[in-house]
Amino acid sequence: MWMMMLLGCARSAHLERLPDAQAPVPVVADDTSEAYQRGAALYRQGSCVGCHSPPFADATHLGGGRDLPTLFGVFYAPNISPHPTAGIGSWTEADFVRAMRVGRAPDGRRYWPTFPYMTYTRMTDADLHALWVYLREQPAVPTPSKEHEVRAPYGFPGLLGLWRTLAFRKGELEPDPARDATWHRGRYLVRAVSYCDQCHTPRNGLGLVRRRHDMAGGANPGKADVHPNLTPHPEAGIGAWTQDDIGTYLATGRKPDGTRTEMPDIMAEKIHDSFSWFSETDRGAIAVYLASLPPSDFDPEQWGMVRRARRRAVRRAEP
Numbered sequence: 001m002w003m004m005m006l007l008g009c010a011r012s013a014h015l016e017r018l019p020d021a022q023a024p025v026p027v028v029a030d031d032t033s034e035a036y037q038r039g040a041a042l043y044r045q046g047s048c049v050g051c052h053s054p055p056f057a058d059a060t061h062l063g064g065g066r067d068l069p070t071l072f073g074v075f076y077a078p079n080i081s082p083h084p085t086a087g088i089g090s091w092t093e094a095d096f097v098r099a100m101r102v103g104r105a106p107d108g109r110r111y112w113p114t115f116p117y118m119t120y121t122r123m124t125d126a127d128l129h130a131l132w133v134y135l136r137e138q139p140a141v142p143t144p145s146k147e148h149e150v151r152a153p154y155g156f157p158g159l160l161g162l163w164r165t166l167a168f169r170k171g172e173l174e175p176d177p178a179r180d181a182t183w184h185r186g187r188y189l190v191r192a193v194s195y196c197d198q199c200h201t202p203r204n205g206l207g208l209v210r211r212r213h214d215m216a217g218g219a220n221p222g223k224a225d226v227h228p229n230l231t232p233h234p235e236a237g238i239g240a241w242t243q244d245d246i247g248t249y250l251a252t253g254r255k256p257d258g259t260r261t262e263m264p265d266i267m268a269e270k271i272h273d274s275f276s277w278f279s280e281t282d283r284g285a286i287a288v289y290l291a292s293l294p295p296s297d298f299d300p301e302q303w304g305m306v307r308r309a310r311r312r313a314v315r316r317a318e319p
């Protein structure tokens with residue numbers, strides 16, 4: 001059974017990636033503007049890189065192409081280079097801000113939530129501007145975006161709108177006067193930039209995040225892999241980890257018990273392409289924020305959907 005699960009995970013975990021593959025992102029020159037450098041850092045930290053500049057053999061920077069298998073179908077990250085027809089070269093900055101904050105295209109089309117605008121809606125105006133400055137100055141890529149393969153009945157007009165009404169809250173995070181700047185920075189990185197909360201919180205069969213178990217470990221419908229509990233509960237969560245342990249893990253994938261998160265685990269990929277690009281101060285802020293969460297004894301391995309997905313995997317393994 002374990003073998004089947006491993007094979008199942010490996011299949012869904014993007015086989016094109018080689019363990020030592022590097023994302024095709026150009027090195028940032030020192031003589032670029034402050035906004036450009038900030039945008040370049042956000043492009044890494046916000047995980048845009050993994051979808052729009054994936055580390056695949058034939059991928060290009062901003063050309064997209066990452067395949068994203070979900071319950072609703074297979075989605076492909078589009079070309080977001082400044083190419084006038086293949087990319088978003090004809091967009092204004094306002095079009096870009098609307099895409100990121102409201103999840104709608106210039107023609108009004110609603111985006112599928114595999115584009116994590118649920119998270120990016122919380123980014124500050126200054127950070128969205130910095131991303132825009134960065135994107136505009138990259139080379140145009142002529143490769144057209146791939147069509148999504150939406151599964152019936154999810155493409156039915158109106159269903160996505162209904163889902164969004166249930167799942168999507170637009171706008172920035174409210175400041176908490178009882179907390180300091182480090183905590184606010186940590187929260188911003190966890191919930192507005194890196195979507196840690198979207199993976200490390202369980203979802204129900206409709207793909208809606210269960211806020212009752214916020215950050216207490218996640219699972220996605222249709223998938224058997226489990227994202228651990230990140231609350232400071234001493235046994236169920238990471239309450240026994242020090243701040244340095246969390247910082248080291250985000251930089252290297254090494255855990256305090258000496259084990260390592262390895263490719264093709266999605267977290268290993270995020271660490272390699274995105275989280276190891278945080279400054280040490282930012283990794284510290286994330287650790288401070290995680291330590292402030294209410295401890296929860298929730299065990300994502302016991303989430304109904306995970307148990308059902310595993311039973312299905314076992315049944316498939318039986319002759």
Ligand code: HEC
Binds near residue numbers: 046051
């Ligand atoms: C998990 C994969 C993923 C990540 C991470 C991601 N995107 Fe995307 N993005 C997508 C997908 C898929 C779409 C297409 C959604 C649709 O067509 O409904 C998309 C669409 C877009 C669009 C609209 C393009 C168009 O032609 O309409 C923009 C702009 C964009 N992303 C920018 C970004 C930026 C900037 C980041 C990082 C801050 C980012 N994306 C992170 C997958 C991703």
Ligand code: HEC
Binds near residue numbers: 227229
């Ligand atoms: C795309 C999904 C995804 C995202 C986004 C994500 N994680 Fe993870 N994370 C995982 C998975 C899967 C594991 C399990 C890896 C393993 O067990 O080796 C994991 C493991 C961890 C662990 C180890 C916990 C333990 O008990 O072993 C920590 C700490 C962690 N993630 C923190 C974060 C933080 C902080 C962020 C945001 C900056 C984040 N993760 C974003 C999927 C994700």
